[in-house]
Amino acid sequence: MEETIIRLKFCTLTFFDNYVIAVINEGEHVDHKLNEILIENIELHFKKPYVYITNRINSYSVDPNIYHRASEVQNLAGFAVVSKEYKTKINAQIEKMFFGKPFEIFTTLEDAIEWKDQLFEKN
Known part of the structure; x- marks a missing residue:
C-alpha cells in the first residue's frame, strides 16, 4: 500500500488510497483557519471519496464549529477519531x-480502517 506523507506546521497527514490519517501536534487548537488548511491540502490529494481518520495520540483541542464546514466537503465520505x-x-x-x-x-487505527472499508462497501 503506497503512502504519501505531508508535514504541515501543526500536523502530519499520511495519505493512502481512499483515506488519510492526521496526527495533530501536541497543544494545537484546530479552529477554522487550521481546518481550511487541512481541507485545502486534502482536496489537492483526493479527487474521489475518502475517509479522514484523526489519530489522537497527542493532546489538542478542536473547535466543534469546524464540522459544519467539514460536512460540506464533497468527497469526504466519513470521519473517524482514534x-x-x-x-x-x-x-x-x-x-x-x-x-x-x-x-x-x-x-x-485498525478498527477505524476496517470501518472505512465497510463504509465504502455499503456505498
Whole structure:
C-alpha cells in the first residue's frame, strides 16, 4: 500500500488510497483557519471519496464549529477519531453532533480502517 506523507506546521497527514490519517501536534487548537488548511491540502490529494481518520495520540483541542464546514466537503465520505483516552472519546462524542456525515470513534487505527472499508462497501 503506497503512502504519501505531508508535514504541515501543526500536523502530519499520511495519505493512502481512499483515506488519510492526521496526527495533530501536541497543544494545537484546530479552529477554522487550521481546518481550511487541512481541507485545502486534502482536496489537492483526493479527487474521489475518502475517509479522514484523526489519530489522537497527542493532546489538542478542536473547535466543534469546524464540522459544519467539514460536512460540506464533497468527497469526504466519513470521519473517524482514534484514541485510547476516555476524555478524548467524550469530546469526540460532542464533536460528532456537529458533523453531518458518518462519524465514528475507535480505540485502534485498525478498527477505524476496517470501518472505512465497510463504509465504502455499503456505498
